[in-house]
Amino acid sequence: MSPQTPQPMGYLCLVLHCHLPYVRHPEHEHFLEENWLFEAITDTYIPLLRVMNGLVRDGVDFRLTATLSPPLISMLRGPLLISRYERHLNRLIELASKEVHRTASQPEFHRLATMYLERFLQTRHAFTQEYGRDLVSAFGHIQDLGKLEIITCGATHGFLPLLNVVPSAVRAQVRVAVAHYEETFGRPPHGIWLPECGYYPGLDEVLRDAGLQFFFTESHGLLYADPRPRYGVHAPVFCPTGVAAFARDLDSSKQVWSAEEGYPGDPAYRDYYRDIGWDLDYDYIKPYIHVDGKRINTGIKYHRITGKTDQKQVYDRAWARARAADHAGNFMFNRERQVEWLAPAMDRPPIVVAPYDAELFGHWWFEGPEWLDFLFRKLHFDQQTVKPITPAEYLERHDVNQVCTPCGSSWGYKGYHEVWLNGGNDWIYRHLHTAARRMEELTRAFPQAEGMTRRALTQAGRELLLAQSSDWAFIMKTGTMVEYAVKRTKEHLTRFTSLYEQLRSGRIDAGFLKDIEEKDNLFPSLDYRNFS
Amino acid sequence: MTPELPDRYGRTELVLMVVDPSLLFAYWEVTSEGLREAQVALGAEMKGARAVLRFYDISLIHFDGTNAHHTFDIDIGLEGRNWYVHLWTAEKSYCADLGFVARTGRFHAITRSNIVHTPRAGVSARDEERWMRVRFVRRRKPDPARRLEFVLAPPFGGRLSPEELRALLERRLREQARLAAESAKGTSPGSLFQGSR
Numbered sequence: 001m002s003p004q005t006p007q008p009m010g011y012l013c014l015v016l017h018c019h020l021p022y023v024r025h026p027e028h029e030h031f032l033e034e035n036w037l038f039e040a041i042t043d044t045y046i047p048l049l050r051v052m053n054g055l056v057r058d059g060v061d062f063r064l065t066a067t068l069s070p071p072l073i074s075m076l077r078g079p080l081l082i083s084r085y086e087r088h089l090n091r092l093i094e095l096a097s098k099e100v101h102r103t104a105s106q107p108e109f110h111r112l113a114t115m116y117l118e119r120f121l122q123t124r125h126a127f128t129q130e131y132g133r134d135l136v137s138a139f140g141h142i143q144d145l146g147k148l149e150i151i152t153c154g155a156t157h158g159f160l161p162l163l164n165v166v167p168s169a170v171r172a173q174v175r176v177a178v179a180h181y182e183e184t185f186g187r188p189p190h191g192i193w194l195p196e197c198g199y200y201p202g203l204d205e206v207l208r209d210a211g212l213q214f215f216f217t218e219s220h221g222l223l224y225a226d227p228r229p230r231y232g233v234h235a236p237v238f239c240p241t242g243v244a245a246f247a248r249d250l251d252s253s254k255q256v257w258s259a260e261e262g263y264p265g266d267p268a269y270r271d272y273y274r275d276i277g278w279d280l281d282y283d284y285i286k287p288y289i290h291v292d293g294k295r296i297n298t299g300i301k302y303h304r305i306t307g308k309t310d311q312k313q314v315y316d317r318a319w320a321r322a323r324a325a326d327h328a329g330n331f332m333f334n335r336e337r338q339v340e341w342l343a344p345a346m347d348r349p350p351i352v353v354a355p356y357d358a359e360l361f362g363h364w365w366f367e368g369p370e371w372l373d374f375l376f377r378k379l380h381f382d383q384q385t386v387k388p389i390t391p392a393e394y395l396e397r398h399d400v401n402q403v404c405t406p407c408g409s410s411w412g413y414k415g416y417h418e419v420w421l422n423g424g425n426d427w428i429y430r431h432l433h434t435a436a437r438r439m440e441e442l443t444r445a446f447p448q449a450e451g452m453t454r455r456a457l458t459q460a461g462r463e464l465l466l467a468q469s470s471d472w473a474f475i476m477k478t479g480t481m482v483e484y485a486v487k488r489t490k491e492h493l494t495r496f497t498s499l500y501e502q503l504r505s506g507r508i509d510a511g512f513l514k515d516i517e518e519k520d521n522l523f524p525s526l527d528y529r530n531f532s
Numbered sequence: 533m534t535p536e537l538p539d540r541y542g543r544t545e546l547v548l549m550v551v552d553p554s555l556l557f558a559y560w561e562v563t564s565e566g567l568r569e570a571q572v573a574l575g576a577e578m579k580g581a582r583a584v585l586r587f588y589d590i591s592l593i594h595f596d597g598t599n600a601h602h603t604f605d606i607d608i609g610l611e612g613r614n615w616y617v618h619l620w621t622a623e624k625s626y627c628a629d630l631g632f633v634a635r636t637g638r639f640h641a642i643t644r645s646n647i648v649h650t651p652r653a654g655v656s657a658r659d660e661e662r663w664m665r666v667r668f669v670r671r672r673k674p675d676p677a678r679r680l681e682f683v684l685a686p687p688f689g690g691r692l693s694p695e696e697l698r699a700l701l702e703r704r705l706r707e708q709a710r711l712a713a714e715s716a717k718g719t720s721p722g723s724l725f726q727g728s729r
Contacts (some may be wrong), residue, residue, distance in 0.1 A: 161550070162549060165547055165549065165646060187671045187672070188671070188672060188673045190668075190670070200649075200651075201649070208676050209676050210673075211672075211673025211674060211676070213668060213669065213674065218712075219708065219712040220709065220712045220713070223655060223705060223708055223709040223712055224651075224652045224653070224654060224655060224656060224709065225656065226652065226656040226658055227656055227658035227659055227660055227661065227662075228655060228656050228658065228659045228702070228705060229705070230661060230698075230701055231701065232701070232704060232705045232708050233708065238664045238666055238680075242664065242666045242674075242678075242680045244666070250708060250711050250712055250715060254715060344691070345692075345697055345700055345701055345704075347686045347687070347688075348686075392668060392670065395666075395668040396668045396670075399665050399666060399667055399668060400663055400664070400665045400683055400686070401663065401664065401666070402661055402662070402663050402664075402685075403662040403663060403664045403682075407651050407652045407656075408550070408649070408650075408651030408652075409651065414552060415552075415712075415713075416550070416551065416552035416553065416651060417549075417550060417551050417552060418551055418552055418555075421549060421551050421557055422551075426557055426559070426614060429547075429549065429557075429559065430541075430547075430559050430561075430614075431537050433547060434541050434543075486534065487534045490534050490535055490536070490537055491534065491535060493537055494535040494537065497538070
């Protein structure tokens with residue numbers, strides 16, 4: 001938006017939170033949980049990049065804000081996982097080719113099998129040729145064009161309100177993330193996505209000290225802010241530290257999130273759960289499911305949601321695309337009416353903040369990236385009332401804001417900390433806090449370490465950060481893959497404790513250190529003094 | 533094979549954590565020295581003494597050990613090592629002692645916890661406004677020590693009177709807060725690794 005552009009009646013700030021926990025197991029040839037990354041690349045990250053590049057190509061002036069969490073960046077830049085992704089994608093292409101043959105006599109399935117084959121071939125071409133196997137730079141390129149604002153996150157997505165028992169743990173999560181962003185993009189991040197939107201009063205001091213200028217909270221983070229914010233969630237506030245807080249708008253969130261009333265539940269859309277990994281003859285599908293023979297999703301799905309029934313109808317691509325266009329139009333219409341309703345009572349254009357987990361788009365909601373594409377095109381060509389904006393642009397245009405302290409909150413079930421602190425996962429905190437305190441103690445004991453001692457301290461920091469991912473507590477709560485989350489938590493804590501004891505006794509086990517440096521290899525240039 | 537974590541760290545401590553505006557989680561460890569110390573302090577009174585968490589409401593005060601707004605005890609089994617504590621009011625500050633209450637009523641504390649603040653559970657009652665100008669800085673970090681500039685609040689303008697507009701905005705805020713509380717049942721479909729519906 002140039003300064004000459006007339007001020008619109010209101011703004012739309014779309015935020016996509018891209019994050020996956022660091023899952024990388026060189027010790028196994030195949031590892032099921034690595035598929036999270038592979039599926040997200042195929043279903044979400046590449047489709048989003050293709051949408052954005054298409055908008056740029058067609059001269060559509062759009063704005064998007066996206067987190068790229070440090071673990072995700074590290075995985076997308078890791079040679080082992082990238083080569084495994086290609087292997088995964090090649091298998092998928094092989095399966096889709098077989099499907100094209102198998103369905104030759106069933107036209108409606110054949111069309112879909114052909115669609116998948118073409119799609120996966122395009123994905124491979126985009127990944128290897130257009131993006132040179134480096135999706136992070138592909139996102140960075142769109143940021144350089146001024147269309148995308150990439151923000152950072154906690155170093156390993158630690159849930160900060162519960163790590164705060166040892167304040168140095170929160171500082172380290174933020175400092176390491178900011179340093180990693182600077183290393184990746186060559187400039188500091190303007191803002192941060194607080195993991196799980198987890199905020200507590202005072203956290204903004206840590207953000208200010210790290211040079212961050214804005215963050216996001218759940219709706220009641222601002223609605224319950226103190227004093228009452230005049231404009232609710234439709235304008236940011238400054239925390240007493242001068243860091244700006246933007247809050248999620250309820251209406252726009254619900255239309256997209258909600259499985260029942262939201263767009264993604266439309267009968268025309270592709271059904272996520274009905275996958276040929278479960279449907280087809282075992283001997284036929286066996287080479288493409290888990291190596292131990294367990295059936296899993298392959299990513300090829302032929303049915304539409306249909307309704308609350310097990311009798312799913314065959315997916316109709318044209319119909320689904322038309323619905324995505326309808327829903328984009330509906331979303332835009334609602335934002336226009338919303339802004340027209342809000343604006344007359346405000347001295348500035350209202351901002352509607354609509355954040356989503358990125359993996360909703362394309363992975364769960366297959367048509368999500370197309371919806372986004374339609375939405376930005378319609379916003380650009382069809383109306384003047386609502387303009388997309390990034391938080392940075394908003395704060396440049398509107399540098400006077402109310403001063404409030406947001407309310408402690410998160411975007412999890414019930415809005416506070418219960419998802420990450422309940423009977424299913426509360427046992428982890430005793431260990432996480434002890435390890436964080438010990439890490440701080442180590443930085444005091446070894447203020448200027450070099451050589452092997454420094455390596456051990458750095459690795460201890462990595463193990464602590466990995467144990468702190470909110471993903472583990474989340475998985476323990478939701479009840480699938482619990483064993484893996486428990487194992488990861490215990491492994492990183494045990495490795496940390498071994499290093500702590502070795503550093504304390506002055507006898508570092510070089511072989512052990514080398515082994516875990518290779519296994520848990522994120523943040524290669526981590527500075528252990530960030531834990532002070 | 534998944535390694536097992538230590539059962540104890542050999543450090544007497546009590547830690548409080550906030551679950552939500554009306555629920556706290558407490559975990560603790562008491563070493564044998566900590567226990568012995570309590571036995572020495574209470575002497576003969578240790579017989580029949582109850583292990584408790586003694587909570588202090590220290591909202592908006594500098595706690596000196598005696599000036600809490602009120603206190604309450606939760607009986608615990610030392611071996612349980614953690615407990616959820618239900619509260620009546622949101623937006624309070626608490627700390628707690630872990631100790632023994634003798635039959636005589638005498639209390640001996642073994643360790644004191646951290647301080648926690650429970651969040652608000654509704655719209656704030658305060659409406660006095662302060663406004664600030666903060667210049668956004670592109671591509672570099674602002675100085676954390678920079679001075680923050682307070683400015684006059686923008687006027688309430690438009691067709692309505694300032695009072696009417698203020699009242700309208702407050703109604704909208706409260707309506708939004710009501711909707712937010714309703715939808716806090718959970719809105720996110722979760723991440724990639726979430727299980728099936």
